[in-house]
Amino acid sequence: MHIDSLGDRILNGDRRALARAITLVESKRADHREQAAQLLDQLAGSGRQSLRIGLSGTPGVGKSTFIESFGMMLTGQGLRVAVLAVDPSSARSGGSILGDKTRMERLSREKNAFIRPSPSQSHLGGVARRTREAIALCEAAGFDVVLIETVGVGQSETVVSEMSDLFLLLLAPAGGDELQGVKRGIMEMADMILVNKADGDLKATATRTCADYAGALRLLRKRPQDPESFPKAMTVSAVEEHGLEQAWEEMQALTEWRRSNGHWDANRATQARFWFDQEVRHALLARLETPVARAEMDRLGTEVGSGSLSPSAAADYMLSILATD
Numbered sequence: 001m002h003i004d005s006l007g008d009r010i011l012n013g014d015r016r017a018l019a020r021a022i023t024l025v026e027s028k029r030a031d032h033r034e035q036a037a038q039l040l041d042q043l044a045g046s047g048r049q050s051l052r053i054g055l056s057g058t059p060g061v062g063k064s065t066f067i068e069s070f071g072m073m074l075t076g077q078g079l080r081v082a083v084l085a086v087d088p089s090s091a092r093s094g095g096s097i098l099g100d101k102t103r104m105e106r107l108s109r110e111k112n113a114f115i116r117p118s119p120s121q122s123h124l125g126g127v128a129r130r131t132r133e134a135i136a137l138c139e140a141a142g143f144d145v146v147l148i149e150t151v152g153v154g155q156s157e158t159v160v161s162e163m164s165d166l167f168l169l170l171l172a173p174a175g176g177d178e179l180q181g182v183k184r185g186i187m188e189m190a191d192m193i194l195v196n197k198a199d200g201d202l203k204a205t206a207t208r209t210c211a212d213y214a215g216a217l218r219l220l221r222k223r224p225q226d227p228e229s230f231p232k233a234m235t236v237s238a239v240e241e242h243g244l245e246q247a248w249e250e251m252q253a254l255t256e257w258r259r260s261n262g263h264w265d266a267n268r269a270t271q272a273r274f275w276f277d278q279e280v281r282h283a284l285l286a287r288l289e290t291p292v293a294r295a296e297m298d299r300l301g302t303e304v305g306s307g308s309l310s311p312s313a314a315a316d317y318m319l320s321i322l323a324t325d
Contacts, residue, residue: 003035007042010141015114018141022116025133043140050139054164056150061172062196063149066238068104073244074145075112082138083115084131085149132163132275161189162274166251169193173206191231194247198235210235225263230254287322
């Protein structure tokens with residue numbers, strides 16, 4: 001694979017090259033990791049930035065339907081949209097269905113849209129191991145908006161906030177009262193709460209739910225990166241496509257305020273430091289997976305299991321071995 005040629009094709013907006021590059025960065029092979037690092041370094045100088053929007057919510061809330069309707073609205077305004085959808089992987093087989101693209105039939109046919117499903121594998125936090133690098137590739141390819149859809153498991157999905165400029169939390173009508181809304185974790189990370197399915201018989205319920213969460217948000221501690229009235233709750237209908245333009249206007253207003261007040265660059269810098277720390281931690285953990293390290297871990301584990309060695313003493317010994325490698 002000629003990395004320079006691949007990088008040039010990505011910069012020219014070649015979607016097939018982009019798909020191939022994402023496959024490359026997701027690979028665990030050592031030679032592919034080296035090529036991926038080379039490619040990302042080459043593209044880092046492009047200076048292109050997309051609006052990164054993370055989207056989370058419980059399964060069944062309508063994330064895929066919302067993304068398709070929202071993405072179609074954005075492409076209708078002449079914007080190029082990339083969707084990085086993360087599918088849960090089986091704990092038994094390790095496989096994933098990767099069916100998000102089939103659920104976004106209209107958007108998948110749109111020439112200004114790119115949809116890439118990826119397996120979460122064993123990575124926690126609702127995103128895939130290399131989602132951050134896939135975002136960087138989409139930015140280099142010239143996409144205006146990158147939507148990151150998480151697995152959808154609930155309160156623990158906060159990692160996506162470390163790779164996005166805006167974090168949207170999608171909720172269903174009657175999804176919880178005001179006390180439910182003040183739960184720590186994912187609620188504190190959200191920039192906007194969108195109550196979906198505000199149509200038909202559920203419209204009145206969605207309005208009440210939105211009011212409950214709006215009240216709950218006022219009880220949370222004020223964040224320095226938010227202007228007045230943010231974070232806020234709104235109702236939308238992905239099926240009837242109501243409220244999407246208003247939500248987009250609010251997202252643009254928040255983004256513009258953060259840019260003009262220095263929060264955009266500061267947030268990107270903080271995220272870069274976070275992912276540097278994560279890469280170091282992952283690299284250290286990877287050293288435990290070498291054949292020599294696994295053999296030593298098995299030997300020490302046997303001694304710990306028999307009671308001849310304490311867990312803390314075995315851990316200290318193992319760490320001393322890694323430190324001398």
